[in-house]
Amino acid sequence: MDxxxxxxxxxxxxxxxxxxxxxxxxxxxxxxxxxxxxxxxVKGDDKLSxxxxxxDKKIDVLESEVDKLAVRIIALRAPxxxxxxxxxxxxxxxxxxxxxxxxxxxxxxxxxxxxxxxKQFEPLTLLPAMAEVASEMVHDVLTAYAARDAELAxxxxxxxxxxxxxxxxxxxxxxxxxxxNPSTISSAAQLLFVARNLERIxxxxxxxxxxxxxAAVGTYPPDEDD
Numbered sequence: 535m536d537x538x539x540x541x542x543x544x545x546x547x548x549x550x551x552x553x554x555x556x557x558x559x560x561x562x563x564x565x566x567x568x569x570x571x572x573x574x575x576v577k578g579d580d581k582l583s584x585x586x587x588x589x590d591k592k593i594d595v596l597e598s599e600v601d602k603l604a605v606r607i608i609a610l611r612a613p614x615x616x617x618x619x620x621x622x623x624x625x626x627x628x629x630x631x632x633x634x635x636x637x638x639x640x641x642x643x644x645x646x647x648x649x650x651x652x653k654q655f656e657p658l659t660l661l662p663a664m665a666e667v668a669s670e671m672v673h674d675v676l677t678a679y680a681a682r683d684a685e686l687a688x689x690x691x692x693x694x695x696x697x698x699x700x701x702x703x704x705x706x707x708x709x710x711x712x713x714x715n716p717s718t719i720s721s722a723a724q725l726l727f728v729a730r731n732l733e734r735i736x737x738x739x740x741x742x743x744x745x746x747x748x749a750a751v752g753t754y755p756p757d758e759d760d
Contacts, residue, residue, distance in 0.1 A: 546611045553603055553624045554680060560596045560631045561676035563589070565669055567638035568735065572665040575645040575728060578652060586642035593635035600628035616752075623749040627679060630738045630745075634672060637731040637738075644724045644731075651718070655711065657704040657725055661732070664700035667693060668732050671739035675746060684750040690743040691755060697736030704729040 567586055574582040604625045607613060613621055652658060671690050678686035705726065712722045747755045 549607045556596055556600045557624055557627055560593055563593050564631050564634045565672045567635055568665055568669045571638045571641035572662050574642055580646050583642040583645050587639050590635050590639040593632055597628045597632040619749055623745045626745055627742050630742050634735050634738050637735050640731045641728050644727050647724045648721045655725055657707050660700060660704050661728060664732050667696045668735040671736055675739045675742045679746045682750040684747045687743040687747040688755050691740050694736045694740045697733055701729050701733040
């Protein structure tokens, strides 16, 4: 390999490392935002909610950096096969992680709409557990992305069933509560909105896991329903 080729390969490797670093930074911020949003919800901490909403802009900035770098890599390095698959996966994953950040922002906003009577709602004890599973899915799928771990990606996909089970339980509980306590419908609806956003985070982590699996082995994971 001549010096020009060596330089090109090294430059490409540095770009990919930078791309992975940006994704990891986005993921860390998104994961923290989920946990902070639930803390704000449980404690009724409006100041923390406001900080979460403002912090989401950082995730948006990082996504823009990923987009620019990915386009630059494709334009200047003309990656082929596995390398191109890696860059395309990073582009898609960044978009999904940005959406996960948005869902956490939605939870923070919803928290501010719930009155001081939030402790009367039983799902308030279930939502942190649901959020923990969703947050672990985000953490694990980004670990799988960094390690090209197809097996861990499949475990993330399987974990989504837990999030769905939480959502179904919370949905039933809140609907019953609204029927029995019509005066709490507005607050209960906000909690239902929170549960729905956590359920969507699980779905998005699953989408990333499918992309990670594809980037790692070149195929999408088998559909469990097939």
